[in-house]
Amino acid sequence: MSGRWRRIKGGLPNxxxxxxxxxxxxxxxxxxxxxxxxxxxxxxxTLMADVDDEIYLNGWVAFRTKHLEALETSGSKERFIQKALSLRDQWPPRLPDPPIALGSTRELLLSTAKYPLTTLLVEECDPQVAYIGVPQAIGQKSLSLREISPSAKWSKTLTRYRYRDLTRIEVGAKYEDALFSVAGPPRAHGKHSGSA
Structure with missing residues (x-):
């Protein structure tokens, strides 16, 4: 994209x-x-329909609105990408079904828990690591996640994540779908490990 970056304060223009x-x-x-x-x-x-490098819609990404620094729009590739998505029956991007609530982190996680897998990022600690799994216990200030490995093996323990540490939450991506297709749903184990 070769448009202009616009600094954003206080949310997105509707x-x-x-x-x-x-x-x-x-x-x-x-x-x-x-x-x-x-x-x-x-x-x-903020909730986005993700567009991957192969020009496919690839799930939904929620990120903290307060971290929004700048947007780039009106790039020269926009028409091409829209046409490619249209030819693949992916235009216009749709809201997720089941819907994803954005009112609070807890509401967001309760709604993403309806998907087979949820991806959590704690980018202020490590921006390159994602934790993928099934939310098992969604409390008032933290959740416990049954994680799945890159080889589609379920962890026997639960890992606790504090809401205030989460910076990005994703569902519905092709990689998550592939992991779940291979692993199937987790069996109940119930042990807890420390928070990430």
Missing amino acids: VLVGAQLVRVRRSIAGCDELRGYVLAWSPRW
Whole structure:
């Protein structure tokens, strides 16, 4: 994309929601830029339909609105990407079904728990590591995640994550779907490990 970056403060202009392909730059050192279509936002979380490098919609990404630093829009590739998505019956990007709530981190996680797998990122600790699994216990300030390994093996223990540490939450991506297809649903084990 070769558009202009716009600094963003206090949320997104509603005119951008669902209408334009954007690249998102966030204020977390070392974190990835995100590319896709903003579908909804709240003061706490912003939801995007992710566009991958192969020009396919690849699940949904929620990131903390407070980390939004700048957006790039109106790039020369936008029409090409929209046409490619249209030819693949992926245009316009759709809101997730089941819906994803953005009012609070707990509401967001309760809604993503309806998907086979949820991906959690704690980018302020390590922007390149993702934790994928099934939320097992969603409390008031933290959740316990039954993690799945890159070789599609379920952990026997649960890992606790504090909501305040989560910076990005994803569902519905092709990689997650592949992991779940191979592993199937987890069996109940129930042991807890420390928080990440």
